[in-house]
Amino acid sequence: MAYQVLYRTYRPAKFAEVVGQDYIVKTLVNAIRNNKIAHAYLFAGPRGTGKTSVAKLFAKAINCESFDGEACDQCENCKAYLDGNHPDIIELDAASNNGVDDVREIIEQVPYAPLLGKYKVYIIDEVHMLTAQAFNALLKTLEEPPAHVIFILATTDPQKVIPTVLSRCQRYNFSKISTYEIKKRTMEILKRENVPFEEKAVEELSRLAEGGMRDALSLLEQCLSYNPEELKLEDVEHIFGLTSTPEEVDLFNKIHQNEVSEVVTKLRNMYVQGMDTKRLAVDLLEIVKDALIYSDQGKENLLNRINAIEAQEILRNIPIDTLLQDAENLEEVISREKQNQNFLVYLELCLIRMANTRRSASPKKTVEKKEETVKEEPVKTIEEEKVESFVVEPETEFLLAILLDANRDLKVADQIIYNKLDLYAYEPEKRKFYQMLIGTELFASNKDAIIICGNRSQANNINTKALNEELYRFINKEFGIDKMVYAIDQDKKNELIELYKKTPVEERNKPVYVEKYHFDEVKEETPEEKLKDLFGDTLKVEE
Ligand SMILES: [Zn+2]
Structure with a gap:
């Protein structure tokens, strides 16, 4: 499939090229250096965050004959790996081979010594897809693994891995990659591919990738097959059904000018045109956050989505406590997205609620009170909010x-x-x-x-x-x-x-x-x- 080309080409070939998982990489490198390698690892985390890539690099590195922070790529083991036929590095995708037979086949091979390297490494991708029987077969091996065997289990869904397997693994949680890092890496790749690009377009793509490097590159591939000459923001918006930032700011301002019916009509039109409604909600939330950050810091370089003029405009018309409530409303509707089939309805309700917050919180009822409310209340609220949002209070x-x-x-x-x-x-x-x-x-x-x-x-x-x-x-x-x-x-x-x-x-x-x-x-x-x-x-x- 064409869209995998870029991802394959730019899959990290060294630990240093792994994006956004520095802590994990560092820990693994130290484990090899200090010869403290575990028998079973669990790499858990969202898709496209580098679990399989790191697993492969780790498998190569522990078999390398002169490892020095990176595999040497010169020795016999490294060469076999690079040729894709290292006999002791065995990959299994549980999503396609979830039968007990495949696992049994693997397990039958476990007692035999490695052919070329120091270790036999079994990488089982999407391990949560294994059947219960397959899990149990695997468990027996994990209980008493021979010294030369290492299992690396990767999963996007660690909750579905049985606890007895989990407890035998050293666990690493791969986190989503920041938009900044995805953007940086994507720009590098575009430069290497000699494709001119608009930085805003890369930024938008990186945001759409939601923390997955692989997703970012497959999105990029889609854009480049649409227009191979250049990566442009308008193309990105067109391909993925996005609304432009000025349109979104306009929509946001309209909500607070009590033009609810206009907003709803506009929203429905956008929907009919194939707009991504969840993305719109996320974008609106970012606009609100930007405005709040700007109100507090007054620095344009801290803004993600809007510019200083747009932020000032919003702050001129909308009190800060209203913005804080908007953020809450939007966050709530976004968190519901996974459960709700009809997200559009919930988004509409959310926007209507936002318009009404403004009406009830509006300080315009009496002229005398206006000053007080504007001056005092927002200050208090933002301070309170600040404290709240900076405290991690677990449930x-x-x-x-x-x-x-x-x-x-x-x-x-x-x-x-x-x-x-x-x-x-x-x-x-x-x-x-x-x-x-x-x-x-x-x-x-x-x-x-x-x-x-x-x-x-x-x-x-x-x-x-x-x-x-x-x-x-x-x-x-x-x-x-x-x-x-x-x-x-x-x-x-x-x-x-x-x-x-x-x-x-x-x-x-x-x-x-x-x-x-x-x-x-x-x-x-x-x-x-x-x-x-x-x-x-x-x-x-x-x-
Ligand atoms: Zn080597």
């Missing part, structure tokens, strides 16, 4: 699921953070983690998360997004613990314990999907970055 249900999946061994292992805590009191760069954690206790650990208990303000502090990310990164780097940290207070702890007691035993140890932080770049800080970390953006302003 009780989610925490309970983690608790049900937690076990003592993991908790004991994670206790290392606390055992070493005192040492950090004297290290200037790490002191903040000491301050953050001192007086709290480790409550529960499962494979992907830690729950910490402290008082309310400690919990809030740890759950604050920026600090939480830093803490995640810190325990990762310091102890190799790749887990999200959630903090609760004593009341919540008691509540969770009660809920735990009430839950039937068979509900325990069920895998929980924990979305982890994704860092665009995991690298040593340059001196400039360090300065920036210490002094914030002030340096930039002075420049």
Whole structure:
């Protein structure tokens, strides 16, 4: 199929070329360097995020005879891999071979020593598609794998992998790739292909790819088969049924001018013309976010979707609290998209609701009150909103699921953070983690998360997004613990314990999907970055 050509051509040939999974790559490279290779890996994450590519590179690297951060591409093993006929690297796509026979065939081969390399590597793609029987056959092998065998299981749907298999794997969660990185890589590829492009067009494509590099390239392929001469924004919009940003801004402003019937008519016309309604909702949300960011920072370079003039125009006409409600409304309708067949109806309802928010929140009723409302209320609301949106407050249900999946061994292992805590009191760069954690206790650990208990303000502090990310990164780097940290207070702890007691035993140890932080770049800080970390953006302003 033609659209796979670009993806195949530009599939990463080295670890350094893998886009957006730096942390995982770094960890795997270190594992090879330190000879700490596990027998089974689970690569979980959305489609097109590099699971199979990384699996292949890893298989090549562990068999390379002179690995040095990358496979050498020179030795016999590397050559066999590059020719596509390494006898010890076996790939199976469970989506097409989900029968127990295929797995049995593989398993029969497992005891035999590798033919060429050090390890026999089995890459099973879309492993969740295996039948229950096939899973059980696989499980037996995973229980006592011979030293020369490594399994890499990849899946977009880890919930469907049976827990007994999950628990035998070292798990890596591949995250969606940022639009920025997709855009960067896509532009590189266009340059190498000598195709002129409009940057806006690449940006739009990258956004449409929703975190998948493979999707980005197949979208690009579609555009290039439509117009091989150049990648233009209008072509992208035309091919994928998108509305242009000015049209969307116009629509958004209309909603708030109470022109509901016009908006609905317009929306229906767009729909008839094949417009992507979910995309429109996402775009409107981005417009709202841009306007809010602009109101707070006043910097044009922070805007994604609209320009400063459009942002100013929106802010002139629409109060900030209304924008915040718009964001909520839009977020809600977008989250419903997967469940609702008739998304258009929900979107219409959402837009009508938005128009009405404006009417009821409109500060124009009396002239005297107008000033007060405009001046005071929005300021308060945005501050509150800021605090809220920067705090990661996990839901009780989610925490309970983690608790049900937690076990003592993991908790004991994670206790290392606390055992070493005192040492950090004297290290200037790490002191903040000491301050953050001192007086709290480790409550529960499962494979992907830690729950910490402290008082309310400690919990809030740890759950604050920026600090939480830093803490995640810190325990990762310091102890190799790749887990999200959630903090609760004593009341919540008691509540969770009660809920735990009430839950039937068979509900325990069920895998929980924990979305982890994704860092665009995991690298040593340059001196400039360090300065920036210490002094914030002030340096930039002075420049
Ligand atoms: Zn090699």
